Amino acid sequence: MNKSAIQKYAIWARNELRDQIAKRGYYFGIDADGINVDGKDETCVYARDGRLLTDTERKQRNELFRLVKEKGFDQVVEEVSYTWFNRLIALRFMEVNDYLPEHIRVLSNANNEFKPEIKTRALDLEDPHFDKKKILNLIDKNDDEELYRYLLLTECNALNDILPQMFEKIGGYTELLLPNNLLKADSVIGKLVSDIDEADWDVKSEGGQVQIIGWLYQYYNQELKDQTFNDLKKKNKKISKERIPAATQLFTPDWIVHYMVENSLGRMWVEGHPNDELKSTWKYYLEEAEQEPEVEEQLKEIRKEYSKLNPQDIKFLDPAMGSGHILVVAFDILMQIYESQGIRPREAAKSILENNLYGLDIDDRAAQLAYFAVMMKAREYDRKIFSRGIQPNLYSIQESNGIDDSLIDYVARGDKKLRSDLKTLVKEMKDAKEYGSIITVSELDYKMLGERIDKLKNDPSLLDIEAIERITSLVKVGSLLAQKYEIICTNPPYMGNPGMDSKLSTFVKQNYPNSKMDLFAVFLEKCIQILRKNGISGLITQHSWMFLP
Structure with a gap:
């Protein structure tokens, strides 16, 4: 290339x-x-x-x-x-x-x-x-x-x-x-x-x-990224919400992605479902190191839990998905897992899109490309995937700024529980383009919210479809941030506290006091928070997380 x-x-x-x-x-x-x-x-x-x-x-x-x-x-x-x-x-x-x-x-x-x-x-x-x-x-x-x-x-x-x-x-x-x-x-x-x-x-x-x-996306942003860091260095101009994607986006080389996914998603599966043939295809998979007896006993119990998983049960999230490289590699490994269970590629591709892969990003253009990359990967395994009406769970994070009580009341239609949930979600998603996946959302009734919105979309008297679409985006993103995942893999955004504008700096200090000095560390902490028990998180991090206060 x-x-x-x-x-x-x-x-x-x-x-x-x-x-x-x-x-x-x-x-x-x-x-x-x-x-x-x-x-x-x-x-x-x-x-x-x-x-x-x-x-x-x-x-x-x-x-x-x-x-x-x-x-x-x-x-x-x-x-x-x-x-x-x-x-x-x-x-x-x-x-x-x-x-x-x-x-x-x-x-x-x-x-x-x-x-x-x-x-x-x-x-x-x-x-x-x-x-x-x-x-x-x-x-x-x-x-x-x-x-x-x-x-x-x-x-x-x-x-x-x-x-x-x-x-x-x-x-x-x-x-x-x-x-x-x-x-x-x-x-x-x-x-x-x-x-x-x-x-x-x-x-x-x-x-x-x-x-x-991935390379086209990164290079497209190159001049904007250089300008952003020059302004920070020479003028102390903080990185604005609009510039965060350009400043923090970095395409992850293929071998690094395979290393992370094989040793998280791959590890969880083969430790619960031993399969030497599968492991032999993973170039960067590392066998578990020899452990002390008491640790080995704990690992055996964890593997028992892994053995209960079906392929459809594994939720894999990239909370800063960029152009989708990690998700596409995860798709290939999930396909291997499904096929090892005797499931045909066509059925597997559908299930992977619907049940396994989840992704978020603050950058609309990156989210578009990630969506496209994952759909093209599905097309490799199912020639008719485009005609099946399946859409993956990959979204650009949208913010609630500008959504007022009148729109909330219109959607709620007198339902007090629904109105309360919507108000909570709108409050929590304010300035979401600035904070991205590190937002913490409440455990609301997202199913009920989704059903109400679908009903409104089919209402012939609906006048403002764009406003309803904004609410739809909030509900979809909120539901992803509210659930737990077996696997989380990402190349998180890197931005030291000195580069953050006042709003983002205040947010991380208030919500992530232990990791506030850099966004990569905030993401490390956030990913652990939304993992299921015995889940596996794989991130590219600076070694400094081991030493910084």
């Missing part, structure tokens, strides 16, 4: 996407110097070149206008850039491995040339998402750029049906800001095809998908 080429492309792509997306914003009258270029307001109906906007474009621009007022132009550009980056690398991965439903490449052709097959075979597309009349009209106009733009957007929306957490429905400002000139050889798509070896995307290559996805 050519990491140098991957690094060069990812850093360049972030800057190129940001530049092109900013230009699109400017074209529609919005830029970094002011929300409204030339005094244009929210009712603007013309683009910068005087063209009258379509009704759809006006709605999309209004959405962009409101979002820029709320978050600022630069933050919106950053979010749209990584959204398109994630989608493009997902499309590239799927087309190389022939995982796209139509089996038609979107970014290249069968010879790996930057001649998108979807454009040359547009009339062969059978998916109902594609409008044949519109395609014919664009072909007649000989408008290749607009045709490809339409096909790319429609393909992403079609993939929402099978991979909703990766390909969120496009529309609004995200569609509006898709860069121009996509078919140029030096575009973000053109260089994605030409600059990174096709073999690096192949699941059958060494390291497979996780390596390429």
Whole structure:
């Protein structure tokens, strides 16, 4: 794998996407110097070149206008850039491995040339998402750029049906800001095809998908990470909530992940279900050291408990999952465990997604990639997994800021217990993007909360689906933080107390006084708290935890 080429492309792509997306914003009258270029307001109906906007474009621009007022132009550009980056690398991965439903490449052709097959075979597309009349009209106009733009957007929306957490429905400002000139050889798509070896995307290559996805994610953040630490070092500018992912994200090399997972998940299984054949496939598995007799007796009792476990019983959590490397390796080892029990890969893949793997991260883009990586791993074992409607228990942590009593009352509908639980959850999840998995939540009736929300979603009179989705995210994340796990493995975020802003520093001092000096130590303590009795925790830590007060 050519990491140098991957690094060069990812850093360049972030800057190129940001530049092109900013230009699109400017074209529609919005830029970094002011929300409204030339005094244009929210009712603007013309683009910068005087063209009258379509009704759809006006709605999309209004959405962009409101979002820029709320978050600022630069933050919106950053979010749209990584959204398109994630989608493009997902499309590239799927087309190389022939995982796209139509089996038609979107970014290249069968010879790996930057001649998108979807454009040359547009009339062969059978998916109902594609409008044949519109395609014919664009072909007649000989408008290749607009045709490809339409096909790319429609393909992403079609993939929402099978991979909703990766390909969120496009529309609004995200569609509006898709860069121009996509078919140029030096575009973000053109260089994605030409600059990174096709073999690096192949699941059958060494390291497979996780390596390429993880390294692309890390390198995409490289300049932002460098800038964050320069600001901390030279200006004593504390690391903000928005910068924590870039500052703390570090891709974990493959051998380290295998070492951790084989000696936690693998160990728990083979100590309760001895299997030399399984162990022989684990390159980094270490046999138990010789113990004193009294310790050996205790270990025998623990192994008796392990022997009672079925594969479906093992809950495996990565509370800072990044782009999903640890979860994907855990998937492979769980598959070996299931198969050793005579369970077929198709049934095992379904069960692993539903029962075994759990993951959380504060970074929306990382959570998207982890979700994608795990679903692609499931696809290796079950060709029809996308059509089964199964979604893994992997979530981006969302915060409750802005959720008021009126929304809580709307969801509770007079149910006092439900209202009380919701108020508690909303209080505990405030500023959750800052704290992540180290939040402690109460043991609430998450099943009841989930059932109420599902009922509301099916209510035809529901007016604010986005507000309900926010509550849904809180309930899903809260339920994961409230339960116990047999195995926890993670590469925790590293951030010393001097780098923390005042809010995070105060939080860890109040809630983790024994480990407050660094986030990695806080995570070490937190993971022990949410382990089941005799569970196993595997983390990458500094040796300093043994010596610091």
